[in-house]
Amino acid sequence: MSVFGVKLPDVGEGVAEAELISWHVQVGDRVTAESVLAEVMTDKATVEISSPVAGVVTALHGEPGDTLAVGAAFVSVELEGSAPAPAPAPESPPAAEAVEPVAAPSRTPESEARPVRTSGPRATAAPAVRARARRLGIDLATVSGSGPDGRVTHADLDRQLAGGVAHTPMAAADDAPHMEKVIGLRRRIAERLTSSWTEIPHITYVESVDAVELEKLRSELNGRGHPSGARLTILPFLVRALVVACEEQPRLNAHYDGAAQELSVFPSVHVGIATQTPDGLMVPVVHHAEARGLWDIAAEIARVSTAAREGRATVKELTGSTITITSLGALGGVATTPIINQPEVAIVGVNKMETRPVWRNGAWEARPQFNLSSSFDHRIVDGWDAATFIQRVKALLEMPALLFLDE
Numbered sequence: 001m002s003v004f005g006v007k008l009p010d011v012g013e014g015v016a017e018a019e020l021i022s023w024h025v026q027v028g029d030r031v032t033a034e035s036v037l038a039e040v041m042t043d044k045a046t047v048e049i050s051s052p053v054a055g056v057v058t059a060l061h062g063e064p065g066d067t068l069a070v071g072a073a074f075v076s077v078e079l080e081g082s083a084p085a086p087a088p089a090p091e092s093p094p095a096a097e098a099v100e101p102v103a104a105p106s107r108t109p110e111s112e113a114r115p116v117r118t119s120g121p122r123a124t125a126a127p128a129v130r131a132r133a134r135r136l137g138i139d140l141a142t143v144s145g146s147g148p149d150g151r152v153t154h155a156d157l158d159r160q161l162a163g164g165v166a167h168t169p170m171a172a173a174d175d176a177p178h179m180e181k182v183i184g185l186r187r188r189i190a191e192r193l194t195s196s197w198t199e200i201p202h203i204t205y206v207e208s209v210d211a212v213e214l215e216k217l218r219s220e221l222n223g224r225g226h227p228s229g230a231r232l233t234i235l236p237f238l239v240r241a242l243v244v245a246c247e248e249q250p251r252l253n254a255h256y257d258g259a260a261q262e263l264s265v266f267p268s269v270h271v272g273i274a275t276q277t278p279d280g281l282m283v284p285v286v287h288h289a290e291a292r293g294l295w296d297i298a299a300e301i302a303r304v305s306t307a308a309r310e311g312r313a314t315v316k317e318l319t320g321s322t323i324t325i326t327s328l329g330a331l332g333g334v335a336t337t338p339i340i341n342q343p344e345v346a347i348v349g350v351n352k353m354e355t356r357p358v359w360r361n362g363a364w365e366a367r368p369q370f371n372l373s374s375s376f377d378h379r380i381v382d383g384w385d386a387a388t389f390i391q392r393v394k395a396l397l398e399m400p401a402l403l404f405l406d407e
Contacts, residue, residue: 002078003058003078004076004079005074005075006052006053007073008069008074012045012047012315018040018042019067019068019183020040020063020066020068021040021041021046022064023060024036024038025037025038025057027058030054031056031057031077036048036050037049037050037051038074046311053079054079054080056080057077058076058078059076060075123143124149124150126153128154129152132157136157138160143156195342199342200342202340202376203378203381203383203386204337204375205375205383208369209398210358210367211397212367213399214234214237214398218237221294226295230295230299234327234350234353235298235325236295236297236298238348238350239271239301241392241393241403242323242325243290244403245389245392249385249389251380252323252376252381253266253323254266254345256380263345268287269322269323270285270321270323271289271323272285272344273301273324273325274324274325274327282308283324284305285304285317285318286304287320322344323346323347325348326349333352334352335371337373337375344377346376347375348393349374350370351370351372353368354369355367372394
């Protein structure tokens, strides 16, 4: 039998490398021409790589978290029978390519080093004394116990400390940290946020919004219902407000390339909706928000957010945003400092709604309020422009009828 090397295929246009997320097979597994070998992630999507041949896996080239170049050795498969491997179909990029026979050794697990426990008398002590000794870094074997049958007591520990003996704190076995490698989407999020925070001089502007009229309108419209079954949260109104504000200040609906020192100002408003998923933070996009009505925006937010949480979002649904909204809902706190979704120049954050005392017409009045905590790229957006933008959004939300003047 011959061993065929499977290379990492071209998993997308313009993609030169991919991160190995997880193996779906192990050495010794029998695979068919449709078996999924592994899952890899590129800058654009997560892709499952299938085997083009049937046989037995003899080697896996790489560990989860490794970045592999397209065309690099990926999996070695010992073919069944004497039939040659079929040529891969060029119109199916996710399928792995079969290449010339190679002699590849099987990957064998490394033997684990195990600590050697020495035998000897074990000091006796109460659990509380033993725990205190661990915290203080005292080896009980070095302490002379004054209790019954030589049991070590707290007083013995005190005397040990008073004797001036230096001790190195020791971590209890159950206090040892669990180490895990940060890979996949979590690592990509970390890299992007680090890049955004270190490269972009952020300016954050926080403003409160009176939500009395907005809540009246929202409650009325939800009470009437809509054939789509969508429900109106604050977000569809905020998206509409951003569309209006971006029409007046188009330079905030833009991407900035710091290396080229070029600002791309977009005529269409594609709003990213920061969404928490089981795999981490994703930003699905409501494309062409300027062409959508309120209910359409609400339905699209629900659709793309659900797709992201369920792992069904497409590359198109996760790319192309020109300005982003982030919201923690009821956990939104009083104020936050959102990190800009690079290469955008603005992000608008929604904090939790709460009833606050407001001084109006000579008396205190309880009114629903929430804050907008927004960050801007100070290389492009001056403080005056940021304040003007958010004040416009605030005015639109406090008098939501203005959102529909053009509809």
